Amino acid sequence: MNEIAWNEGRLVQSLEALLQAADAPLPVSRLVWLLAPDHAADAARVEDALAVLAARYVDSAAEVVEVASGWRLQVRATHSALIARLWEARPPKLSRAVLETLAIIVYRQPLARSDIEAIRGVSVSTQIMKTLDDYEWIKVVGHRDVPGRPALYATTPRFLDDFGIARLADLPRLPEIKDPEALEAAMARLSGPEGTDGQG
């Protein structure tokens, strides 16, 4: 075995050890720093080694993924039912209210609680905001400069991590309100003469 290949193999195994031991995603810059004493590794080499490692995990129960705050190893979703049996308590299901509020924050951030209420048509309870805050999925990023200085919310890197995505742009797009022209036509029809309303 030549030395380069041997070094490469060692680097991949060191990376694997770090990802196995870490309890949070590790960014490439941190990996480079952690490996420095043993490996002359720069970001490019680490990224190459991560690709090798990911390929090696193809047949494993775990997978190497990149999320917002770095790289991590995770047990594949195909095993979720099995893993759930390990834990006594299943993770609590998110209520529709929590999910809708989160979705609005995701796609409209930064925004105030009153903006969320305007879209949902109901008041947003402190509980809902606290739940999202508990998961560390949202944070206050500022205050709107109006009386009362309401807090403006946005999503956190942790939200991206937990939903397994690297950046907001990777999220499915917000479904469009069909084509705007159809909406406008509908609006125009509505403000036109009555009778189009097929009342029953």
Place this chain on the structure above:
Amino acid sequence: MNEIAWNEGRLVQSLEALLQAADAPLPVSRLVWLLAPDHAADAARVEDALAVLAARYVDSAAEVVEVASGWRLQVRATHSALIARLWEARPPKLSRAVLETLAIIVYRQPLARSDIEAIRGVSVSTQIMKTLDDYEWIKVVGHRDVPGRPALYATTPRFLDDFGIARLADLPRLPEIKDPEALEAAMARLSGPEGTDGQG
């Protein structure tokens, strides 16, 4: 590929997923039970599959080992210097959610996760309980005899040590906590010169 080999492969991967996710060693009997819904696996088959898995991990940073209380995956000792660098960091900060959950367990122990949720008014994530368990501040002391047999949590001696309290009874009473002034007085009493708590 014949069906037996395929089933064998699935069994090995399921085992791998369990060992990857479990935070404590798993005895063969528990593995058999956990796998039961998907695999007709008895102890002998599970042990065979464990051997296959161990062989597969020969080139990995981790190894499949059997310890007194069962089987687990463990990062090889050759990587210990590297892993140690991971922890050379600032002490982690406790989130508000973790502190609130811990405080409720302290004052209402023994209690189930659903009890904590009822008091906090929000769902308590598995992450929070795992954090408290990781620090060895809480432990499961029993199960409530209702459907689902939820685990009952209580604080540990380690919790008292880390927070510098001799016994739970030294903590301020609930009415004192509700009143900010009384709370301050109680805190001063707690951190006061030792030996002042001469009462049994």
Place this chain on the structure above:
Amino acid sequence: MARPGFWRRAERRVVDAPAEVDSTDAPIRVAGAPYETLPEDLYIPPDALRVFLEAFEGPLDLLLYLIRRQNLDILDIPVFRITQQYLAYIELMEEMAIELAGEYLLMAAMLAEIKSRMLLPRTVEQDPEDEGDPRAELVRRLAEYEQFKAAAQTLDELPRQGRDTASLAVALPALDVERPRPVADIGALLGALHDVLARAELNTEHVIERETLTVREHMTRMLERLGSRGETRFSELVTTSEGRLGVVVSFLAILELAREALITLEQERAYAPLTLRLAGSR
């Protein structure tokens, strides 16, 4: 009409969701028959209506349901009919003295206004620019809400760490360094509890009872001891070294454990020793 697949999928789910509501038969009969012609003897349990209402996230959600139930497009809403149906629900709920959230009443008022304006003959000289049709604003809000309702479902379907994927918990080799532990600040802990108590008092009557910590501590200790043995005698759990107060506290702890169904108490005959057993351990 050509639509992106995503939208169509979401739409179908929107129709599916309230199907659960359909299975509670009573409220649907109300919707099927206009409220005005409701037979006198038709009894709808108020509870069923309450369940029906709880299935919705708010007035927009209820309106969307009424529209989707009839396989209509939001852009084609027969506002008059939907308004009537919505108002019928609200009136019925008020009749049944079901407390309605303010938002439902606000929407009812808005719909009532739309209805009355539509009944009025249009004056020819009315300037169409002078005020927008309130129906247009309603359609815009419904379309926007439906967007996010679909987005929420899509979010929920993404694999989530902790629910679908799991973090690895591989054991570590013996390390020279100990992991730094968080700073254990008793002040922060009690401050957090103070906040919880303040919130709990605001929200519900679910207040932590004034129970002494000593009792709770004894409960924990007893469960631990029972955990290692499965069962034990009452006398063995009571430490006489704690004095008379200790015995009383132990006794209170046992009563509390029994009340919370955490242990069972057994006695073979009168005056025989009491045996304590972990609940469900046999």
